Amino acid sequence: MSEERSLNFLEQIVEEDIAKGVNGGRVHTRFPPEPNGYLHIGHAKSICLNFGLAKKYNGQTNLRFDDTNPVTEDTEYVESIKEDIKWLGYEWANELYASDYFEQLYQFAVTLIQKGLAYVDDSSAAEIAAMKGTPTEPGKNSPFRDRSVEENLRLFTEMREGKHPDGSKVLRAKVDMASPNMHLRDPLMYRIKHAHHHRTGNAWSIYPMYDFAHGQSDSIEHITHSICTLEFVQHRPLYDWFIEQLNIFPSHQYEFARLNMTYTVMSKRKLLQLVNEGHVTGWDDPRMPTISGYRRRGYTPSSIRHFAERIGVQKRDNLIDVGLLEFCIREELNKTANRVMAVLDPVKLVITNYPEGQTAELPAENNPEDESAGSRTVTFSNTLYIEREDFMEEPPKKFFRLGPGLAVRLKYAYIIKCDSFEKDADGNVTTIYCSYIPESLSGGDTSGLKVKGTIHWVSAAHAAKAEVRLYDRLFSVENPAAEEGDFKSFINPNSLEVVKEAYVEPVLLDAKPGDRFQFLRLGYFCADTDTVPGKPVFNRTVTLKDTWAKEAKKG
RNA sequence: UGUCCCAUAGUAUAAUGGUAGUACGACAGAUUUUGGUUCUGUUUGUCUUGGUUCGAAUCCAGGUGGGACAACCA
Numbered sequence: 001m002s003e004e005r006s007l008n009f010l011e012q013i014v015e016e017d018i019a020k021g022v023n024g025g026r027v028h029t030r031f032p033p034e035p036n037g038y039l040h041i042g043h044a045k046s047i048c049l050n051f052g053l054a055k056k057y058n059g060q061t062n063l064r065f066d067d068t069n070p071v072t073e074d075t076e077y078v079e080s081i082k083e084d085i086k087w088l089g090y091e092w093a094n095e096l097y098a099s100d101y102f103e104q105l106y107q108f109a110v111t112l113i114q115k116g117l118a119y120v121d122d123s124s125a126a127e128i129a130a131m132k133g134t135p136t137e138p139g140k141n142s143p144f145r146d147r148s149v150e151e152n153l154r155l156f157t158e159m160r161e162g163k164h165p166d167g168s169k170v171l172r173a174k175v176d177m178a179s180p181n182m183h184l185r186d187p188l189m190y191r192i193k194h195a196h197h198h199r200t201g202n203a204w205s206i207y208p209m210y211d212f213a214h215g216q217s218d219s220i221e222h223i224t225h226s227i228c229t230l231e232f233v234q235h236r237p238l239y240d241w242f243i244e245q246l247n248i249f250p251s252h253q254y255e256f257a258r259l260n261m262t263y264t265v266m267s268k269r270k271l272l273q274l275v276n277e278g279h280v281t282g283w284d285d286p287r288m289p290t291i292s293g294y295r296r297r298g299y300t301p302s303s304i305r306h307f308a309e310r311i312g313v314q315k316r317d318n319l320i321d322v323g324l325l326e327f328c329i330r331e332e333l334n335k336t337a338n339r340v341m342a343v344l345d346p347v348k349l350v351i352t353n354y355p356e357g358q359t360a361e362l363p364a365e366n367n368p369e370d371e372s373a374g375s376r377t378v379t380f381s382n383t384l385y386i387e388r389e390d391f392m393e394e395p396p397k398k399f400f401r402l403g404p405g406l407a408v409r410l411k412y413a414y415i416i417k418c419d420s421f422e423k424d425a426d427g428n429v430t431t432i433y434c435s436y437i438p439e440s441l442s443g444g445d446t447s448g449l450k451v452k453g454t455i456h457w458v459s460a461a462h463a464a465k466a467e468v469r470l471y472d473r474l475f476s477v478e479n480p481a482a483e484e485g486d487f488k489s490f491i492n493p494n495s496l497e498v499v500k501e502a503y504v505e506p507v508l509l510d511a512k513p514g515d516r517f518q519f520l521r522l523g524y525f526c527a528d529t530d531t532v533p534g535k536p537v538f539n540r541t542v543t544l545k546d547t548w549a550k551e552a553k554k555g
Numbered sequence: 556u557g558u559c560c561c562a563u564a565g566u567a568u569a570a571u572g573g574u575a576g577u578a579c580g581a582c583a584g585a586u587u588u589u590g591g592u593u594c595u596g597u598u599u600g601u602c603u604u605g606g607u608u609c610g611a612a613u614c615c616a617g618g619u620g621g622g623a624c625a626a627c628c629a
Contacts, residue, residue, distance in 0.1 A: 234558080
């Protein structure tokens with residue numbers, strides 16, 4: 001019965017540790033965001049990894065905000081991050097903040113000073129950078145490197161007391177200015193910032209650097225497996241150094257490759273730019289790769305979790321095809337979304353042999369993949385709207401839709417044949433005239449006729465109106481971050497098309513924000529938060545697979 | 556002229572010294588009252604050169620290629 005699935009490299013590490021009895025077999029992970037932006041799909045990978053690992057091995061996961069830089073952080077971000085994690089379906093064991101440990105971290109720093117392993121440096125940022133050397137040249141010792149323990153203690157106390165201005169002093173670890181690892185060249189531990197912190201207010205005028213806070217925070221929480229992305233590989237020796245010198249709980253860090261996805265960008269800095277410069281409407285714009293963006297777009301938590309599972313985890317750089325994410329949401333929505341008819345680009349169709357004013361309520365199944373979804377009725381009449389795209393004046397050979405002399409089935413209704421059509425002065429088709437076959441009604445077809453195509457429609461007199469927002473990829477190149485020049489110059493100008501008045505089945509008037517549907521033959525749509533009673537707004541989550549579009553493109 | 560990480564179909568990811576498999580994509584066909592879904596089939600891969608071994612994607616060495624590191628950011 002056991003499912004034979006191979007383990008990813010993190011699961012292997014955890015299983016080996018459990019087998020060896022490391023930490024008594026305990027597994028405790030954490031997800032450590034900085035509250036300076038919204039979570040994106042790359043964070044979702046990390047969340048699924050950290051929470052998923054703990055869940056699988058009966059462990060726990062902390063949510064810890066690494067809030068060590070008061071000037072970029074905000075409670076708005078804290079709240080959005082918590083909401084997104086919950087929405088993804090995960091529960092944290094403890095909600096914690098690096099700022100909870102500020103006093104403890106301060107004491108750690110004092111301990112290092114006392115051991116002669118940290119010193120106050122009065123050099124400017126530029127001087128420190130200059131003395132740092134380069135990756136291929138060793139650095140130089142700071143002239144302040146050999147201050148006495150007493151002087152260091154006094155100055156560090158004064159820094160805490162706010163007696164020195166921003167930038168005038170820092171506390172550095174005394175490691176090795178000649179180390180080939182840049183992060184070991186006397187890294188900064190504390191800097192002076194007379195800034196208001198979202199949780200500690202004005203209590204502190206010094207704040208620990210990430211490198212001095214992160215590893216010890218994991219240690220304080222007794223995190224067993226500290227999982228992060230590849231760029232921190234070379235920081236690990238420093239974290240291990242602090243842990244060893246302070247003789248505290250040895251958390252171990254393991255690194256994986258961050259998620260990259262085609263046709264999008266995945267850095268908070270770039271996403272912030274898109275928001276601030278108005279290229280999108282906000283962090284939750286449905287075109288954004290943020291979790292809140294995907295939520296608004298109509299993605300489900302499970303589709304994102306399945307995506308995270310399918311992409312796997314490794315240490316090599318990757319660029320995942322966004323098509324895989326789309327596959328994951330289609331796969332789910334195909335089974336769960338009710339079908340409904342909507343015409344986005346309408347053209348009028350008149351059935352000349354169907355009595356004017358007569359109507360019929362025709363049964364329509366809600367979901368062919370799920371019988372329990374039941375059925376509804378749709379109103380039929382002699383005047384309909386169909387999709388403009390479903391009619392061609394001079395159709396090519398394999399066009400299985402409407403054209404002069406061609407026949408199609410109207411979904412849930414009759415087979416019709418096109419007799420004629422009218423155009424306006426500009427050459428646009430204005431009305432299509434058809435005749436219907438009375439014996440061909442769906443469910444009781446005795447006509448013996450076979451048609452290749454079935455199209456969707458709505459009755460002109462009975463249709464409701466809705467706004468529909470059609471989204472396409474935000475960038476027009478596969479890997480905007482890798483292109484030369486400003487990534488914003490690769491923004492897809494057609495990433496959003498708004499249909500102000502689409503004609504839809506009246507049932508959609510009752511749609512509530514978050515409700516998901518398949519608009520037959522068009523795609524999956526989700527009622528937007530802008531929806532108000534009687535005036536629905538729909539976001540296109542993803543199109544259906546369209547083999548005809550592909551065929552047509554081939555020409 | 557440094558240190559570290561990495562290298563398997565188009566994209567991801569397995570195979571943990573013993574038959575190179577899976578998913579997505581692509582292509583072809585069947586089914587279909589959604590050109591959807593479903594089903595069947597096809598296609599394409601171990602960066603390179605040596606070494607160890609009865610046997611190497613896997614272990615070792617050299618090369619090549621990609622990535623990371625010089626924020627008082629995280």
